[in-house]
Amino acid sequence: MKDESTPGVAIRLNQVTKTYGSGNAVVTAVKSTTLDIFNNEFFTLLGPSGCGKTTLLRLIGGFEYPTAGTILLGGEDIASVPPFQRPINTVFQNYALFPHMTVAQNIGFGLRMLKRPRHEIAARVDEMLKLVRLENLSDRRTSQISGGQQQRVALARALASEPKVLLLDESLSALDYKLRKEMQMELKSLQAATGITFIFVTHDQEEALTMSDRVAVLSSGEIMQVGTPHEVYIKPANHFVANFVGETNFLQGRGLNSDDRGAVIDVRGVGAVAIATKDRVAPGQLVNIVVRPEHLRILPLAQEPAGQLTGSVKAVSFCGAETQYTIELSRGAAVVTVRRYNTPEENLPIAIGDEVSVNFTPNSAQILPA
Amino acid sequence: MKLTATSAALILGLSTTVALAEGNLNIYNWGEYTSPELIDKFSKTYNIHVTQTDFDSNDTALAKVRQGSSGFDVVVPSQSFIPTYIQEGLLAETNPGQMENAKNLEERWRDPAFDPGRKYSVPWLWYTSGVSVNTSVFKGDINTWKVILDPPAELKGKINIVPEMNDIMFAAIKFEGGTWCTSDKALLTKVRDRLLEAKKSWLSIDYSGTLKMASGDVSASLDWSGSALKRRTQNHSIAYGLPKEGFTYGSDNVVVLKDAPNLENAKLFQNFIMAPENAALNSTFAKYGAAIIGAEKYYSDDMKGAPELTIPDDMKSKGELLTLCDPKITQLYSRIWQDVQK
Amino acid sequence: MASLEAVRSKSASRTRWLLISPAVLVVIIGAIAPLLVIVTYSFLTPGPTGGVNYTLSFDAWTRVLFDRDVFDDTLTLSGTNLEILLRSLLLSLATTVLCLLVGFPTAYFIATRNPLNREVWLLLVTVPFWTNLLIRTFAIQDLIRNEGIINTLLIKTGFISEPIQMLFTNFAICLGLVYVYLPLMILPVYASLERQDRSLLEAASDLYARPFNVLREIIVPLAKPGIIAGSILVFIPAIGTYVTPILLGGGRNLMIGNYIEFQFGQGRDWPFGSALSLALMAIVMVALLVYIRHGDSHGHEHG
Numbered sequence A: 001m002k003d004e005s006t007p008g009v010a011i012r013l014n015q016v017t018k019t020y021g022s023g024n025a026v027v028t029a030v031k032s033t034t035l036d037i038f039n040n041e042f043f044t045l046l047g048p049s050g051c052g053k054t055t056l057l058r059l060i061g062g063f064e065y066p067t068a069g070t071i072l073l074g075g076e077d078i079a080s081v082p083p084f085q086r087p088i089n090t091v092f093q094n095y096a097l098f099p100h101m102t103v104a105q106n107i108g109f110g111l112r113m114l115k116r117p118r119h120e121i122a123a124r125v126d127e128m129l130k131l132v133r134l135e136n137l138s139d140r141r142t143s144q145i146s147g148g149q150q151q152r153v154a155l156a157r158a159l160a161s162e163p164k165v166l167l168l169d170e171s172l173s174a175l176d177y178k179l180r181k182e183m184q185m186e187l188k189s190l191q192a193a194t195g196i197t198f199i200f201v202t203h204d205q206e207e208a209l210t211m212s213d214r215v216a217v218l219s220s221g222e223i224m225q226v227g228t229p230h231e232v233y234i235k236p237a238n239h240f241v242a243n244f245v246g247e248t249n250f251l252q253g254r255g256l257n258s259d260d261r262g263a264v265i266d267v268r269g270v271g272a273v274a275i276a277t278k279d280r281v282a283p284g285q286l287v288n289i290v291v292r293p294e295h296l297r298i299l300p301l302a303q304e305p306a307g308q309l310t311g312s313v314k315a316v317s318f319c320g321a322e323t324q325y326t327i328e329l330s331r332g333a334a335v336v337t338v339r340r341y342n343t344p345e346e347n348l349p350i351a352i353g354d355e356v357s358v359n360f361t362p363n364s365a366q367i368l369p370a
Numbered sequence B: 001m002k003l004t005a006t007s008a009a010l011i012l013g014l015s016t017t018v019a020l021a022e023g024n025l026n027i028y029n030w031g032e033y034t035s036p037e038l039i040d041k042f043s044k045t046y047n048i049h050v051t052q053t054d055f056d057s058n059d060t061a062l063a064k065v066r067q068g069s070s071g072f073d074v075v076v077p078s079q080s081f082i083p084t085y086i087q088e089g090l091l092a093e094t095n096p097g098q099m100e101n102a103k104n105l106e107e108r109w110r111d112p113a114f115d116p117g118r119k120y121s122v123p124w125l126w127y128t129s130g131v132s133v134n135t136s137v138f139k140g141d142i143n144t145w146k147v148i149l150d151p152p153a154e155l156k157g158k159i160n161i162v163p164e165m166n167d168i169m170f171a172a173i174k175f176e177g178g179t180w181c182t183s184d185k186a187l188l189t190k191v192r193d194r195l196l197e198a199k200k201s202w203l204s205i206d207y208s209g210t211l212k213m214a215s216g217d218v219s220a221s222l223d224w225s226g227s228a229l230k231r232r233t234q235n236h237s238i239a240y241g242l243p244k245e246g247f248t249y250g251s252d253n254v255v256v257l258k259d260a261p262n263l264e265n266a267k268l269f270q271n272f273i274m275a276p277e278n279a280a281l282n283s284t285f286a287k288y289g290a291a292i293i294g295a296e297k298y299y300s301d302d303m304k305g306a307p308e309l310t311i312p313d314d315m316k317s318k319g320e321l322l323t324l325c326d327p328k329i330t331q332l333y334s335r336i337w338q339d340v341q342k
Numbered sequence C: 001m002a003s004l005e006a007v008r009s010k011s012a013s014r015t016r017w018l019l020i021s022p023a024v025l026v027v028i029i030g031a032i033a034p035l036l037v038i039v040t041y042s043f044l045t046p047g048p049t050g051g052v053n054y055t056l057s058f059d060a061w062t063r064v065l066f067d068r069d070v071f072d073d074t075l076t077l078s079g080t081n082l083e084i085l086l087r088s089l090l091l092s093l094a095t096t097v098l099c100l101l102v103g104f105p106t107a108y109f110i111a112t113r114n115p116l117n118r119e120v121w122l123l124l125v126t127v128p129f130w131t132n133l134l135i136r137t138f139a140i141q142d143l144i145r146n147e148g149i150i151n152t153l154l155i156k157t158g159f160i161s162e163p164i165q166m167l168f169t170n171f172a173i174c175l176g177l178v179y180v181y182l183p184l185m186i187l188p189v190y191a192s193l194e195r196q197d198r199s200l201l202e203a204a205s206d207l208y209a210r211p212f213n214v215l216r217e218i219i220v221p222l223a224k225p226g227i228i229a230g231s232i233l234v235f236i237p238a239i240g241t242y243v244t245p246i247l248l249g250g251g252r253n254l255m256i257g258n259y260i261e262f263q264f265g266q267g268r269d270w271p272f273g274s275a276l277s278l279a280l281m282a283i284v285m286v287a288l289l290v291y292i293r294h295g296d297s298h299g300h301e302h303g
Helices: A053-061 A103-113 A118-131 A147-159 A177-194 A205-211 A229-234 A239-244 B002-021 B036-046 B058-066 B079-087 B100-104 B165-175 B185-199 B207-213 B225-234 B263-272 B276-286 B313-318 B327-341 C002-042 C059-065 C079-111 C115-130 C133-144 C149-156 C170-194 C198-206 C211-222 C224-239 C243-247 C256-264 C270-298
Strands: A009-020 A027-038 A042-046 A068-073 A088-091 A165-169 A197-202 A214-219 A222-227 A249-258 A262-267 A271-276 A286-291 A297-300 A309-318 A322-329 A335-341 A355-359 A366-369 B024-030 B049-055 B122-134 B159-161 B202-205 B220-224 B238-241 B247-256 B319-321 C066-068 C075-077
Touching: A009 A053, A009 A197, A027 A053, A027 A068, A027 A197, A027 A222, A042 A053, A042 A205, A053 A088, A053 A165, A053 A197, A088 A147, A088 C198, A103 A118, A103 A147, A103 C211, A118 A147, A147 A177, A177 A197, A177 A205, A197 A205, A205 A229, A214 A229, A214 A239, A222 A229, A222 A239, A239 A249, A239 A366, A249 A271, A249 A335, A262 A286, A297 A335, A322 A355, B024 B058, B024 B263, B036 B049, B036 B263, B036 B276, B049 B058, B058 B079, B079 B247, B100 B263, B122 B165, B122 B207, B122 B225, B122 B276, B159 B207, B165 B185, B165 B220, B165 B247, B165 B327, B185 B327, B202 B207, B207 B220, B207 B225, B220 B225, B225 B238, B247 B263, B313 B319, B327 C079, B327 C256, C002 C270, C059 C066, C059 C079, C059 C270, C066 C079, C079 C115, C079 C170, C079 C224, C079 C256, C079 C270, C115 C170, C133 C149, C133 C170, C133 C243, C170 C224, C170 C243, C198 C211, C211 C224, C224 C270, C243 C256, C256 C270
Parallel strands: A042 A197, A042 A214, A088 A165, A165 A197, B024 B049, B159 B202, B159 B220, B247 B319
Antiparallel strands: A009 A027, A009 A068, A214 A222, A249 A262, A249 A286, A262 A271, A286 A366, A297 A355, A309 A322, A309 A355, A322 A335, B122 B220, B122 B238, B122 B247, C066 C075
16 A cells, blocks of 8 residues: 555545536436545445446446546555456456356456466465355356355455455345345455455445445435444435435424424424424424334324324234334324334234324434425 | 139139240250340241240250250250260250251251251351460460460460360360370370479469450460450450361250250241351351351351351361260269369 | 046147148258268269269269279379368368458457447448359459459559469468358357357456456357357358359369369269268268367357
């Protein structure tokens, strides 16, 4: 690494822009993005399809060159360096295993291209096979192994030459649910074991939250928020992040008054609701109150005096550990989703058509500008 | 029902064709060898519709006729093939020697060995084989096979040989002093060595090689009389030599097939082309001589008195009809010719 | 039950035979029957004016390999036949290799255009096929003859003072064959390249393969089925070619196709011609088997 590099930073994107086409037909895939990714970090680019996350990954991998901006790797601008000269390897979405080579030949390919001595390659391939637990499949063709095994070969192949950064492009999306869960754990522990910076692209917010040290949420080629999964979930920076990461209820209202400890919002059709927040809300300002489904509590209306919100149950769905209720608030305020753990204590019978009260504590909600 | 209707239509269609076939004549001849004016005149004179089909070699024509039901009325094979046609019973005995116009036949062609008494065939055109030479390139004696078999320095690398095995073998055998269809091994050894040596001076062995004489790519070629005449009209330096060692003359002949659908029309055609003014139309078109007395005065101007079409008196004894040899001999000659072409 | 099933399977198999009978008929009429005729002919003696005499003889087959000396009747290995065969093999091999060298980059170029332009390029590749083979061959003749376009240009620009003899050489034959058969190489190679997953190339590049190594390690091995198909499509018609050696080679150096044609024409030796063509078939078949097996053992197993 060079001296001028910022300690701890593996990849630094500086004002990176990528556009396609020319004249009137210019499409901007990535808009002037600046981002630091740290050493030994599991970093995730999260967003819906077409948000620019894959383009960003391809820019880092060298498969595309930025229209403007710099990409620093260890302090050195690699924006125009071809992929075969970047110490960055990729696990492709479809794995892109070479069909005319065996598992071992696939894993050893990068080292062979780097002209490493034969015995060194053999030893490293063995090591990688052990790491991904495929020792007995080394001579198989890639078409003769399962999807999960192919995934591991792709990983082993990308890791064999000990890259500074590993890129993973929607790498788990082709696997079934159970295998995906398994691979998530495996990836996480591989990352810890190798100490290599992983940059992971996914549209699956749950996957992103589970695996990442930090997450960047993207929309329309721009970064909406960068933070730990906790930050992104609990304190979404804007409406898009709140909506895209996890499930959320929005209650629209106008500010009544606010001070250092909180604000009072006039929710349409409900009345004044107090929220604990440090943000000031101007009187009359249109805002959204954001509450996660698991932070709402419901009780049968008959047994408890009416709370702040009331409504009627429209749907109930049992999800194993929890039950999800869809409730239409009175006077058409909103339709909200409520999630309740199926513990014996909470096991009050609530059925479709029941009138319920809906409560949340002031500090479990958040206010975002509408 | 539908099927019956179709078959009825088919039968109707067939009978229509048959009906039309009266007043037809189907000619099977070499390509570019039939005067359109001649055909036009024949059609108008007898109100007969003429259909022409081309072949490119005697062997192709013979093979097709052998299969039977070719639908052709007349074929125009080279004389060397006529005995085969006769022996295999492929021809109708039309006795053209007794036809009205047979009186016009030149003496030499009146009673040829390949068709004694002219029982089957009528001459179409006749030719000699010799050498065409560009006299601006080579000024020496051209009345010899030496020009192509032991060529002077000026002609080396500018010689074309027409790939007719019999013609080239005839030339080489005569040049070495032998007789045609010989199986004399000592002589054939010399023939082979001569050809192998000569091949080093040959540019090509190609039918279209003579066409390249006008442009100067080729300066000497094994050639036929009519072809040589055509070359001379394109390039006046080109002259035709009849080799004194011996040359062949031959003719292509109109024969009528035994299974000819229009036998009477075919006979009319045989008689028709023996008329001098009609034979001359053919000659003028193909530039070969007609074997018909009095045809010459109807020739086009460029052909009248053309040296290519005249055999000088002192050369007359040197010419002979080219015949087919025995299969064993042909096999032998093939071997030698292949050694040359390999 | 069992017997019912047997009846059913019997009728099913009958239906199956009925359904494939047109195909079987075509194969018998189109391929097997003519072949049988040729095999029969090869064991007969030549007729006096072409055709065959129905007397059994192994003479034709003996003469494929051996020459009965014209002059002393001793049998020797046939120099003529072997030389002609060797020339045919070498010329058609050279043609195949040249077609590959020219065709592969062309196919790659087309396969990497955008899909709309690809169709235009492919159409252009097939344009020569719209014209008769003879006309195309004559066109080449006109290009390379001594007073032809190339020599005239070279002389006018002062590169040479005497025309280069290109027509009537082995070079001319090769040029003609490559020109005629190039599309047969381009199309299958294109088909195999066009199917290739672009991400494999990116993966190779990602794993430190320079562009040349991407070509050598990924593109070429994966295009192997196309290369094999193209080579076969070029090699087989090239070795049997007939028109090109006459028109461009000047008929001085014959290939096996002309040699066979001669036996059925002027040579009047159909049995020998039959034996020669069967021998050629056998050689091509063996060559293909070796080639395909060799290609398989090194190639991959997916299409």
